[in-house]
Amino acid sequence: MSAFWQLVRRDLLIAWNEGGTLGVALGFYLVVVAMLPLGLGPDLNLLSRIAPGLLWVALLLAALLSLGRLFETDFEDGSLEVLATGPLPLEAMVAAKGFAHWITTGIPLTVLAPVLGLLLNLPLEAYGVLIATMLAGTPAVSFIGAIGAALTLRARRGGLLLALLMLPLYVPTLIFGIEAIGAALADSETFMPSFLILVAISLAAVVLAPLAAAAALRAQLQ
């Protein structure tokens, strides 16, 4: 277990030293959301109605930016091979890297989302739900994305391929994330079911995605 936390710790340290990766993801999120009102016009009712959807879609795109590098740097400098000879099963290794990605990308994007909600005239009472659904949904984004990162590890221009492969798999997360916010705003009873399904998707991704990603990595190391 200690090897697991050592790996998480190293990835956090690298992300902290680098800084740039997170900055790019946050900056991208900011720019995309700031551009949308310019394109859609200053109709505040329209903006506040579609704000949850816009925030979620832009978050997925911003997270995908850094997901492509999840295993790539370790692959390029040979660390991945040494990690594979380590005491940690490849599945746990993937889980550690997915967890570190969630901390360094999922959480900061979630924290930025309410600020961007201001730009889209998101109703004030939606802010708590927005943060809750994003915290519950972003683990699925990191862990499902890890499958794509492993599959596209050796592909040239893998980032585009990654988006193509992974965005369809994010549909359930997206639907229930947006549905939960909408239900909370409408004071509807469907908030809890939607939110719990979102949590269930994340939990399933945390357990199952490392198995798939590790299988893909084994093939990539051949």
Place this chain on the structure above:
Amino acid sequence: MRLVADKLSSARGGRDLFAELSFAVSAGETLLLLGPNGAGKTTLIRTIAGFLAPRTGEVRLEGGPADHTLSEQCHYVGHLNAVKANLTVAENARFWSRFLGGARGRLEMALKTFGLSALRDIPAGYLSAGQKRRLGLARLLLAERPIWLLDEPATSLDSAAQQVMTGAVNAHLASGGLVIAATHAPLGFAKSRDLQLGTAAEPA
């Protein structure tokens, strides 16, 4: 303890590299893999490390601890050094030491042996190629593992660093470890046997 390869065959990209290759390396011995470029030295090392599945045959460790897989008992030093450019030398070494489960005191010893103590707080990205290689090799000393798999270990090392590496390898052999190294240049390892690969290949 004996590492046994039994009738290994391997092919890369549809080309047969070696077929029905059998050998055994006992504790305290070195096996040097020799052969021209593309003879399959790296492929053989990666097969032993468990990254590649052989087409036929198997590699097994006889008389090792039963609760560890073969690859968990191997130190693999390939062409790449597994060094993170934006971590310092000490942070790199500390991570591998803890991840691979090395004892605490070995960290300073490993850095000192490979002449990296003075560089410990420098980000590894600023190191020269030879210094990075030394940091990659220092991993061998961070955690105790019986089998060392070295792929061209002397690349970009100066003669002093090569002697340090040879000394480390010979100490490892003396303490009952075994070493398999692919090389073009003579390395001066003790008790070494040669395995010539790719002799059957046509010199086209």
